[in-house]
Amino acid sequence: MSTTNNGQPEARELKKGSLAAFKGLMPFLKPYRNRFLIAGIALIVAAGSTLAIPYAFKQMIDLGFGANAGVRSATHVNQVFLALFAVATVLALATAARFYSVSWLGERVTADIRNAVYSHVVQQSPEFFETTKTGEVLSRLTTDTTLIQSVVGTSISMALRNVLLFLGGLVMLFVTSPKLTGIIIGLLVLTVLPIVIFGRRVRKLSRDSQDRVADASAMAGEILNAMPTVQAFTHEKLEAQRFGGSVEGAFSTAMRRIQARAFLTMLAIVLVFGTIVFVLWLGAHAVLEGSMTGGDLGQFILYASIVAGAIGALSEVMGEAQRAAGATERLLELLAVRSDIQDPAQPQALPPRAANGAALSLADVSFSYPSRPDTLALDHVTLDVKPGETIAVVGPSGAGKTTLFQMLLRFYDPQSGAIRLDGTDIRLLDLHTLRGAVGIVPQDTVIFSADAMENIRYGRADATDQEVIQAARLAAAHEFIERLPNGYKSFLGERGVRLSGGQRQRIAIARALLKNPPLLLLDEATSALDAESERLVQGALEAAMVGRTTIIIAHRLATVQRADRIIVMEDGRIVETGNHQSLVALGGIYANLAALQFHNVHVTH
Template sequence: MSNSNTANTATNNAASKPQSEARELEKGSLGALKGLAPFLKPYLRQFVMAGVALVVAASATLAIPYAFKQMIDLGFGSHAGVHSAEHVNLVFLALFAVASVLALATAARFYTVSWLGERVTADIRAAVYRHVVQQSPEFFETTQTGEVLSRITTDTTLIQSVVGSSISIALRNVLLFLGGLVMLFVTSPKLSSIIIGLLVLTVLPIMMFGRRVRKLSRDSQDRVADASAMAGEILNAMPTVQAFTHEKQETARFSASVEDAFKTAMNRIRARAMLTMLAIVLVFGTIVFVLWLGAHAVLEGSMTGGDLGQFILYASIVAGAIGALSEVMGEAQRAAGATERLLELISVKSEIQSPAQPLALPPRAANGAALSLHDVSFSYPSRPETKALAQLALEIKPGETVAVVGPSGAGKTTLFQLFLRFYDPQLGSIRLDGVDIKQLDLETLRGAIGIVPQDTVIFSADAMENIRYGRADASDEEVIQAAKLAAAHEFIERLPNGYKSFLGERGVRLSGGQRQRIAIARALLKNPPLLLLDEATSALDAESERLVQSALEAAMVGRTTIIIAHRLATVQRADRIIVMEDGKIVETGNHQSLVALGGIYANLAALQFHNVHVTH
């Protein structure tokens, strides 16, 4: 296995284990939120609008204490006179005007940042999903589907909270903190200096606690992802779980995982509660002490009542801003962990990429595509020490039907995965119509290949759309024609709503043979020059197999076909039969010549045909 494959596998393993202690120590800081910049950049105008609303709202809030000072000193203080009532009226009118501006600006800010949160989250989810579906099978060998789903749902929800709320709250409170601080010094430099000095001392324990909260937040997200991954795996295997009566065991496993997530979450919640309590006690204790000093200053005549009232309000604003920022810091730290996990997922690069300047396939020949393998050797990334294919050489002519047989593990399905470029061989090359498939755009390569897999995938849609998956622009008539060729038309017509019948999740409303015929119809609709049949008739009864075999023989006309089959009755009419064992081609010929050879194929034929050699 190449070093690059090893590196990529290591990267994928890292992505599948976000709870890695090494990474826990290296990351988790708020700096991870910088990774959101590419998603925020397209919406700069909305951010500016939110910023303007934010500044207006903060300015209105900071104007309120000054209005109260005017009211106290000029309305009720020693300077109050015959015009005090008129002055009080004006002050309250000004207060109402400020409150109206505050209300409008706050509503505008809320709407804009909420829109940004929803929009950016939708973009992130789409980007992550788009990236994941472009990964090679190697990625899914090492990453659980439930883990990916947890990142797309739970982690993006945390980011939505930050972008759509926490950032706005943080900026608003930063403005209030700074503005309040300036006004405190304007009101009383002496008291302000004392309060600032004491507040600096309170920040140190708060920061120390914040680090613990950050680590616990990351742990909490990882435990939730573990539970989601386990649930996804079990729900996708319910028939097996129930067949082996493992419902209680699986329920217990999931309950234990959920309980583990709960305990981790409670550790995080306790730490955040302590952080909040510590922040409130230290900050407000500082403010109360300074206000006690201020009260004595009023009694001594060095401050007016209005100055003290204004100082109290600004101190409250500063204290409230600090408290809010400590709350937001906890949310931001959780979102930083979520951003890390999403960026890790997006940073995983598949080795299977389209070339920067892809070549084009020659015009399609009337009789199909030519396929050749030149000394191909391959090991799966998860099993680098085992050769799945070893120095394989093969030439398949246009229009030829080649059957590949051999015992399980011989490398038959691996061939198909390499043809589709799900993996690249470590040595050798594969050519389609004379072009190295590594030089082809992946969409071009896979568009030229139709496949009927052994494990048929049926989507949660109706029969018409499941077949149309083979070619998205196909008309209803073309879909129906493909279904007829695959002997699927009759049973589809008998469904409650015909071609519009919903087939259930993973096709649970169909038999195995019916699912297989849907897959064959899908491949026929695609009409590719190269057709790959991986046990295409394995799940059919004798009558359906006869119908499908006849349809496949008609479909093979004008295209190259490669068939994998354990049931030798389905491959006897192939132009050539290739026998594989341990990743190598050990025998080649037609049915009669291979039976006469007396090797592996002859033994397989003897077992299946009870020593009766079938001839044409």
């Protein structure tokens, strides 16, 4: 499935109608065919039992209360009531079986869809998350899947049940009185057209309503993740007002949908029941004239009620189906998005790991972000890194340093040029193989809602507790973790709110060291550390660099002076290369940066 420039899927055929939208659910329904069969049998038995009840009433009226009623008819009445109770018992058992089966299906299919959507989303490239709000994805995972649960677990069953009741009731109406039934069908056909036309408007409003709810969720998620900033700038009331406006917009859209559905329901009931009342009026006159029995009219009334009730229920179900169709489209859109970053059809293997790390080369690499296609983030970059070499990358903000790291992890592919790891183009490697060979300590450390042990173990899921502790020691994190209330079992809070910036950084370093990759990427790895922690971590990192290739991004030049080579970037290009002394002597960008930083350090002291 292709996507548009803004990352959204192109319009698809399924948007033409709600039934087409539900076709996309078939892969999730097929594994449970047996359950559907059980539910279908129970459904048919329940519908048949319901349709048998009016006939029993006809027998009761004609045999028990008709002109020929007598002593002998009491036996028939008793038999009819016993049969009626037996039918009711069968109806109860079949209804319970149908309810259990379809409810199980609704829960199971919804869980499968949630798993499929989440598994699909987490495999998308960063380009997807540039254009899609997290809150919108969460809304689709929760609200939209709940609507689908309602359809699979209730609405489909109700729709089939009422279709059976409608068709069966219609047949019995013909059997009872073909003339009256012909009149009622002709009038019902005239009532269906306005209901169908107005139903389309309900469907559009249903989709708009879901979109507004997703917008509100996205806004709430964004603000809640930035509460320290919001409160620091005293924007609490402003953000509350913004969210309130978004909620009110969603409410207004929902009210339009509710009003449209209410009018649709009213229209359906008035038209359908008006038709039935008119026909029953004709039937009453037929009884008075002697062309129908009282039992026939009673039976006709009950079957007409069943048919009318089925039509009313179907209009209600259609309203739910219209709403769920919009939710289904949104989920299928999410599942249809395909990342531009895909595993090759026949991935190559990396050569055995060398003792001193991985070789890396960039050959004339150029790249522009999808959101900024006219600006080159990397402009014809060529770089060769030997195994075991430590490269420092410096330059002003926006020079392309972080982009370089994203390319090495293959979060994006270059528009031209090639990147090779140990001589193999990284586009020919399985993504797990490539990323398994690369360790990264990002500038913005991610701490998960788990304990310290599990946060470090994220670097290698099969690591033992002792290996985790050893990695923490190397990252100078062991001491502060031990001082936590429960040591390594201490919960670190959402996004690590219980830790300082330096402590979060050391957890991230321990995670990367535990992974033990041949290529290590350090993005401002010591930027959040105090002087003492920086000294400890710098020593740990220097020890960790032994036996692996390391690339360091740093604004603080004091941390890169001991690198084998320093690469200076500006506007996506490599403009200077050398060691600290040679670059200072060159008198270029690096020399200016060094003069500014070391002058400031000198003044401070």
